[in-house]
Amino acid sequence: MFLHTTKKEMDSLGWEQCDVILISGDAYIDSPFIGVAVVGRILEELGYKVGIIGQPDIETDDITRLGEPKLYWGVSGGSIDSMVSNYTATKKFRNSDDYTPGGKNDKRPDRATLVYTNLIRRKYKNTVPIVLGGIEASLRRVTHYDFWSNKLRKPLLFDAKADYLIYGMGEIAIREFTNALANGDDPRKVRGICYISKEPVEDYLQIPSHQDCLDDKEKYIDLFDAFYQNNDPISANGLCQKVDTRYSIQTPPCDYLDENEMDEIAMYPYQRDLHPYHKPEGKVKCLETIKFSIQTHHGCWGECNFCAIGVHQGRTIRTRSEKNILEEAKEFTKLKDFKGIISDVGGPTANMYGYECGKKLKKGTCDDIRCVDFDRLCKVMKVDHGRHLKLLKDIRQVPGIKKAFVASGLRYDFIPADKKHGYEYLKELVNHHISGQMKVAPEHTSDRVLKLMGKPGKQPLIEFKKMYDRLNKEAGKKQFLTYYLIAAHPGCEERDMHELKQFTTHELKMNPEQAQVFTPTPSTYSAVMYYTEMDPETRKPIFVEKDNVRKEKQKNIVIDKKYYQRRKQGSSGMQS
Missing domain, CATH: 3.30.750.210 (Transcription Regulator spoIIAA)
Structure with a gap:
């Protein structure tokens, strides 16, 4: 049985009200690979009444179709950050969406977490707490660089006007948080959450304020270093960040699931399918992979x-x-x-x-x-x-x-x-x-670019390819290697792409069919580099390509099938 997404399903069970209603930027797909489905199943196992509204229509009252929950609303942008889902690396709108029935990208709004939260506030003025979760919220929980508006944005709680944010995978945090609300306890004591406070928390690590980050790019690097280093449940501190006159509080990360807990969650009664409510609209492509x-x-x-x-x-x-x-x-x-x-x-x-x-x-x-x-x-x-x-x-x-x-x-x-x-x-x-083929991700071959990417050097790739080719020959198989490659990463210039092209030709003996232009996603060191134009480790300036035409030019260098012909013609023209 699916979790419930219609009033008719609630009525069939005699429910007057859900305890928790989960809102998602994806259609409701009941799978262990879909975060909202996992959270819903965890809460169901604890005995809570859970409803899910996938991709609510933001132009109607669709978000109200299950009524108002007893404990809280849980809001997620979906399995992918909505801005990454909706736009390419050069900010062109994507026409398709693998998590939308029918595949057309017309159901997930930009900044879905913000939109859904505002929609709830508009429909229910004095409602129960709104709790953000999922990757979009998790990666925006402190001051972060937002590529799509090209600026530093405040922690998401300050933009979204939500009450709490559960970060990371959240399986343990969601149990403890829900139980705290149900029992009338203070949920701010739960590990793995963020909330807004008028005062800092004693013994928590104070990281640079939002204003400090706006004023000084090195302060933003300091903030991200502290944020990155305090993500382990064993060693992390809680974090306080001043934002205007208030504070963003991040409690220490919740414990990881142990093996028994992972086994239990994996075997919940997932239907591994799209909820029937969505099926008239078409199939979801992601099920081809995750089902x-x-x-x-x-x-x-x-x-x-x-x-x-x-x-x-x-x-x-x-x-x-x-x-x-x-x-x-x-x-x-x-x-x-x-x-x-x-x-x-x-x-x-x-x-x-x-x-x-x-x-x-x-x-x-x-x-x-x-x-x-x-x-x-x-x-x-x-x-x-x-x-x-x-x-x-x-x-x-x-x-x-x-x-x-x-x-x-x-x-x-x-x-x-x-x-x-x-x-x-x-x-x-x-x-x-x-x-037929194995995909690996060297991403680049220029040493200085690889170091900035945090990737290994070329030698292990050469060794691996020799092993792979030998084993395929022994097996009598013709299975190819395909490579994930990135253009226009911070520090990468056109000369680095020429070096990559020559390596793929002479060492890998192939012409890449595709490469992707780098996208600065929130809460990554590469996004920090893109914004600050500095190497975060040395604090020295680095080149960052920010022009979309030149980004595409970098990509085209490595996928150009007539690369050597053009180079030869170019050098001949110069000689004449």
């Missing part, structure tokens, strides 16, 4: 500077048990529309499953060193593909499973680094878990 996929873990310690996963999900890996994952695979085989194909077995980074740094698990993430950097992998982090390798082999043995792909992100540099299982792991992938 029969398995999420093995949360978190990522790769710390790519352009990626917000570390801030949102955390830099410590939390894994589900092998037994539980195999149970989920077996459950797939009982479903009528399952054809024997698992689309993905992975997480933010597939090959981080099943191992972690023992020091990090005891003391939290390090402040002064990353687990992996441009030219080194921390010696304390013992990369070991053994558990994921065994898991993949075991999934292949489940009756009714024809194929289980590993389609999520893969850190290719970890495979040569794992002397014990790396080669065997890649062999397993090549032989059984790839559909």
